[in-house]
Amino acid sequence: MNENRYRVWDIRRKWMLYNTESCGYVDYEMHPIAVINKILSGEDKNLKFMQVTGFKDKNDKEIFESDSDGQFIVKKGEFPVRDPETGKVIEIVHGWYLDPIHKSIESRRWELPLNNYWVNKLGNGFDKNIYENPELLNDSNMGNEVSL
Structure with missing residues:
Protein backbone atom coordinates (compact mmCIF):
# COMPACT_ATOMS: atom_id res chain seq x y z
CA MET A 1 0.00 0.00 0.00
CA ASN A 2 2.99 2.29 -0.36
CA GLU A 3 2.44 2.91 -4.04
CA ASN A 4 3.37 6.40 -5.19
CA ARG A 5 0.96 7.07 -8.00
CA TYR A 6 -1.06 10.21 -8.51
CA ARG A 7 -3.94 11.73 -10.35
CA VAL A 8 -4.18 15.47 -10.82
CA TRP A 9 -7.07 17.96 -10.83
CA ASP A 10 -6.45 20.76 -13.33
CA ILE A 11 -8.04 23.83 -11.74
CA ARG A 12 -8.12 25.92 -14.92
CA ARG A 13 -9.56 23.26 -17.21
CA LYS A 14 -11.66 21.59 -14.49
CA TRP A 15 -10.74 18.02 -15.41
CA MET A 16 -8.97 15.08 -13.86
CA LEU A 17 -5.68 13.79 -15.27
CA TYR A 18 -4.58 10.27 -14.48
CA ASN A 19 -1.03 8.95 -14.34
CA THR A 20 -0.97 7.93 -18.01
CA GLU A 21 -1.81 11.40 -19.33
CA SER A 22 0.32 14.45 -20.01
CA CYS A 23 -0.56 18.10 -19.69
CA GLY A 24 1.72 20.93 -20.78
CA TYR A 25 5.25 20.38 -19.57
CA VAL A 26 4.34 17.96 -16.77
CA ASP A 27 4.18 14.26 -17.58
CA TYR A 28 2.25 12.48 -14.81
CA GLU A 29 3.68 9.11 -15.71
CA MET A 30 7.06 10.35 -14.52
CA HIS A 31 8.95 9.06 -11.51
CA PRO A 32 7.20 9.74 -8.16
CA ASN A 59 -16.81 -1.51 -6.85
CA ASP A 60 -13.09 -2.39 -7.21
CA LYS A 61 -12.29 1.28 -7.95
CA GLU A 62 -9.00 2.64 -6.63
CA ILE A 63 -9.41 5.16 -3.82
CA PHE A 64 -7.40 8.38 -4.05
CA GLU A 65 -6.79 11.23 -1.63
CA SER A 66 -9.80 13.63 -1.68
CA ASP A 67 -12.25 10.91 -2.81
CA SER A 68 -15.58 10.69 -1.02
CA ASP A 69 -18.48 8.32 -0.55
CA GLY A 70 -20.76 11.25 0.31
CA GLN A 71 -20.23 10.79 4.06
CA PHE A 72 -16.44 10.92 4.41
CA ILE A 73 -13.52 12.49 2.54
CA VAL A 74 -10.26 10.53 2.21
CA LYS A 75 -7.30 12.42 3.67
CA LYS A 76 -3.74 11.76 4.76
CA GLY A 77 -2.16 13.27 7.84
CA GLU A 78 -2.56 13.34 11.60
CA PHE A 79 -5.92 12.36 13.03
CA PRO A 80 -7.29 11.48 16.47
CA VAL A 81 -8.12 7.94 17.54
CA ARG A 82 -11.13 8.12 19.85
CA ASP A 83 -12.66 5.93 22.50
CA PRO A 84 -15.79 4.49 20.83
CA GLU A 85 -17.88 4.93 23.99
CA THR A 86 -16.92 8.46 25.06
CA GLY A 87 -15.44 10.04 21.95
CA LYS A 88 -12.43 11.09 24.02
CA VAL A 89 -9.15 11.29 22.08
CA ILE A 90 -6.88 8.38 23.03
CA GLU A 91 -3.96 9.23 20.75
CA ILE A 92 -2.98 11.07 17.60
CA VAL A 93 -1.74 8.95 14.67
CA HIS A 94 -0.54 9.66 11.13
CA GLY A 95 -1.83 7.94 8.00
CA TRP A 96 -4.77 7.64 5.62
CA TYR A 97 -8.12 8.37 7.24
CA LEU A 98 -11.78 9.07 6.53
CA ASP A 99 -12.75 12.58 7.60
CA PRO A 100 -16.51 12.91 8.17
CA ILE A 101 -18.12 15.65 6.14
CA HIS A 102 -20.24 16.53 9.19
CA LYS A 103 -18.36 15.94 12.45
CA SER A 104 -20.31 15.37 15.63
CA ILE A 105 -19.04 13.83 18.87
CA GLU A 106 -22.63 13.28 20.06
CA SER A 107 -23.59 11.13 17.07
CA ARG A 108 -20.16 9.46 16.90
CA ARG A 109 -19.33 11.09 13.59
CA TRP A 110 -15.56 11.41 13.82
CA GLU A 111 -12.41 10.47 11.93
CA LEU A 112 -11.92 6.78 11.05
CA PRO A 113 -8.76 5.04 9.86
CA LEU A 114 -8.85 4.17 6.16
CA ASN A 115 -8.79 0.38 6.08
CA ASN A 116 -10.67 -2.45 4.39
CA TYR A 117 -13.07 -2.81 7.34
CA TRP A 118 -14.41 0.75 7.05
CA VAL A 119 -14.30 0.82 3.25
CA ASN A 120 -16.57 -2.26 3.18
CA LYS A 121 -18.75 -1.29 6.17
CA LEU A 122 -19.66 2.12 4.77
CA GLY A 123 -21.18 0.37 1.78
CA ASN A 124 -20.93 3.23 -0.70
CA GLY A 125 -18.43 3.49 -3.51
CA PHE A 126 -15.89 6.29 -3.34
CA ASP A 127 -17.05 7.69 -6.67
CA LYS A 128 -16.89 11.40 -5.78
CA ASN A 129 -14.08 13.82 -4.98
CA ILE A 130 -13.93 17.33 -3.56
CA TYR A 131 -12.80 18.90 -6.85
CA GLU A 132 -15.49 17.50 -9.14
CA ASN A 133 -18.09 17.68 -6.34
CA PRO A 134 -17.33 20.90 -4.38
CA GLU A 135 -20.74 20.69 -2.70
CA LEU A 136 -19.16 18.06 -0.41
CA LEU A 137 -17.37 20.93 1.33
CA ASN A 138 -20.54 23.02 1.64
CA ASP A 139 -22.16 23.38 5.08
CA SER A 140 -25.64 23.12 3.52
CA ASN A 141 -25.41 19.31 3.78
CA MET A 142 -25.44 19.38 7.60
CA GLY A 143 -28.53 17.20 7.99
CA ASN A 144 -27.32 14.24 5.96
CA GLU A 145 -25.95 12.05 8.74
CA VAL A 146 -25.70 8.31 8.28
CA SER A 147 -25.27 6.00 11.24
CA LEU A 148 -22.39 3.58 11.36
Whole structure:
Protein backbone atom coordinates (compact mmCIF):
# COMPACT_ATOMS: atom_id res chain seq x y z
CA MET A 1 0.00 0.00 0.00
CA ASN A 2 2.99 2.29 -0.36
CA GLU A 3 2.44 2.91 -4.04
CA ASN A 4 3.37 6.40 -5.19
CA ARG A 5 0.96 7.07 -8.00
CA TYR A 6 -1.06 10.21 -8.51
CA ARG A 7 -3.94 11.73 -10.35
CA VAL A 8 -4.18 15.47 -10.82
CA TRP A 9 -7.07 17.96 -10.83
CA ASP A 10 -6.45 20.76 -13.33
CA ILE A 11 -8.04 23.83 -11.74
CA ARG A 12 -8.12 25.92 -14.92
CA ARG A 13 -9.56 23.26 -17.21
CA LYS A 14 -11.66 21.59 -14.49
CA TRP A 15 -10.74 18.02 -15.41
CA MET A 16 -8.97 15.08 -13.86
CA LEU A 17 -5.68 13.79 -15.27
CA TYR A 18 -4.58 10.27 -14.48
CA ASN A 19 -1.03 8.95 -14.34
CA THR A 20 -0.97 7.93 -18.01
CA GLU A 21 -1.81 11.40 -19.33
CA SER A 22 0.32 14.45 -20.01
CA CYS A 23 -0.56 18.10 -19.69
CA GLY A 24 1.72 20.93 -20.78
CA TYR A 25 5.25 20.38 -19.57
CA VAL A 26 4.34 17.96 -16.77
CA ASP A 27 4.18 14.26 -17.58
CA TYR A 28 2.25 12.48 -14.81
CA GLU A 29 3.68 9.11 -15.71
CA MET A 30 7.06 10.35 -14.52
CA HIS A 31 8.95 9.06 -11.51
CA PRO A 32 7.20 9.74 -8.16
CA ILE A 33 10.16 11.81 -6.91
CA ALA A 34 9.72 14.14 -9.88
CA VAL A 35 6.02 14.52 -9.04
CA ILE A 36 6.87 15.33 -5.42
CA ASN A 37 9.42 17.92 -6.59
CA LYS A 38 6.70 19.54 -8.76
CA ILE A 39 4.39 19.70 -5.75
CA LEU A 40 7.02 21.16 -3.43
CA SER A 41 8.30 23.69 -5.94
CA GLY A 42 4.80 25.01 -6.62
CA GLU A 43 5.82 24.99 -10.28
CA ASP A 44 2.26 24.54 -11.46
CA LYS A 45 -0.15 26.16 -9.01
CA ASN A 46 -3.16 25.23 -11.14
CA LEU A 47 -2.78 21.53 -10.37
CA LYS A 48 -3.90 19.61 -7.27
CA PHE A 49 -2.09 16.29 -6.83
CA MET A 50 -3.88 13.34 -5.21
CA GLN A 51 -2.03 10.17 -4.21
CA VAL A 52 -3.50 6.68 -4.56
CA THR A 53 -4.18 5.12 -1.14
CA GLY A 54 -3.65 1.47 -2.07
CA PHE A 55 -7.27 0.62 -1.19
CA LYS A 56 -10.18 -0.18 -3.50
CA ASP A 57 -13.87 0.43 -2.83
CA LYS A 58 -16.63 -2.16 -3.09
CA ASN A 59 -16.81 -1.51 -6.85
CA ASP A 60 -13.09 -2.39 -7.21
CA LYS A 61 -12.29 1.28 -7.95
CA GLU A 62 -9.00 2.64 -6.63
CA ILE A 63 -9.41 5.16 -3.82
CA PHE A 64 -7.40 8.38 -4.05
CA GLU A 65 -6.79 11.23 -1.63
CA SER A 66 -9.80 13.63 -1.68
CA ASP A 67 -12.25 10.91 -2.81
CA SER A 68 -15.58 10.69 -1.02
CA ASP A 69 -18.48 8.32 -0.55
CA GLY A 70 -20.76 11.25 0.31
CA GLN A 71 -20.23 10.79 4.06
CA PHE A 72 -16.44 10.92 4.41
CA ILE A 73 -13.52 12.49 2.54
CA VAL A 74 -10.26 10.53 2.21
CA LYS A 75 -7.30 12.42 3.67
CA LYS A 76 -3.74 11.76 4.76
CA GLY A 77 -2.16 13.27 7.84
CA GLU A 78 -2.56 13.34 11.60
CA PHE A 79 -5.92 12.36 13.03
CA PRO A 80 -7.29 11.48 16.47
CA VAL A 81 -8.12 7.94 17.54
CA ARG A 82 -11.13 8.12 19.85
CA ASP A 83 -12.66 5.93 22.50
CA PRO A 84 -15.79 4.49 20.83
CA GLU A 85 -17.88 4.93 23.99
CA THR A 86 -16.92 8.46 25.06
CA GLY A 87 -15.44 10.04 21.95
CA LYS A 88 -12.43 11.09 24.02
CA VAL A 89 -9.15 11.29 22.08
CA ILE A 90 -6.88 8.38 23.03
CA GLU A 91 -3.96 9.23 20.75
CA ILE A 92 -2.98 11.07 17.60
CA VAL A 93 -1.74 8.95 14.67
CA HIS A 94 -0.54 9.66 11.13
CA GLY A 95 -1.83 7.94 8.00
CA TRP A 96 -4.77 7.64 5.62
CA TYR A 97 -8.12 8.37 7.24
CA LEU A 98 -11.78 9.07 6.53
CA ASP A 99 -12.75 12.58 7.60
CA PRO A 100 -16.51 12.91 8.17
CA ILE A 101 -18.12 15.65 6.14
CA HIS A 102 -20.24 16.53 9.19
CA LYS A 103 -18.36 15.94 12.45
CA SER A 104 -20.31 15.37 15.63
CA ILE A 105 -19.04 13.83 18.87
CA GLU A 106 -22.63 13.28 20.06
CA SER A 107 -23.59 11.13 17.07
CA ARG A 108 -20.16 9.46 16.90
CA ARG A 109 -19.33 11.09 13.59
CA TRP A 110 -15.56 11.41 13.82
CA GLU A 111 -12.41 10.47 11.93
CA LEU A 112 -11.92 6.78 11.05
CA PRO A 113 -8.76 5.04 9.86
CA LEU A 114 -8.85 4.17 6.16
CA ASN A 115 -8.79 0.38 6.08
CA ASN A 116 -10.67 -2.45 4.39
CA TYR A 117 -13.07 -2.81 7.34
CA TRP A 118 -14.41 0.75 7.05
CA VAL A 119 -14.30 0.82 3.25
CA ASN A 120 -16.57 -2.26 3.18
CA LYS A 121 -18.75 -1.29 6.17
CA LEU A 122 -19.66 2.12 4.77
CA GLY A 123 -21.18 0.37 1.78
CA ASN A 124 -20.93 3.23 -0.70
CA GLY A 125 -18.43 3.49 -3.51
CA PHE A 126 -15.89 6.29 -3.34
CA ASP A 127 -17.05 7.69 -6.67
CA LYS A 128 -16.89 11.40 -5.78
CA ASN A 129 -14.08 13.82 -4.98
CA ILE A 130 -13.93 17.33 -3.56
CA TYR A 131 -12.80 18.90 -6.85
CA GLU A 132 -15.49 17.50 -9.14
CA ASN A 133 -18.09 17.68 -6.34
CA PRO A 134 -17.33 20.90 -4.38
CA GLU A 135 -20.74 20.69 -2.70
CA LEU A 136 -19.16 18.06 -0.41
CA LEU A 137 -17.37 20.93 1.33
CA ASN A 138 -20.54 23.02 1.64
CA ASP A 139 -22.16 23.38 5.08
CA SER A 140 -25.64 23.12 3.52
CA ASN A 141 -25.41 19.31 3.78
CA MET A 142 -25.44 19.38 7.60
CA GLY A 143 -28.53 17.20 7.99
CA ASN A 144 -27.32 14.24 5.96
CA GLU A 145 -25.95 12.05 8.74
CA VAL A 146 -25.70 8.31 8.28
CA SER A 147 -25.27 6.00 11.24
CA LEU A 148 -22.39 3.58 11.36
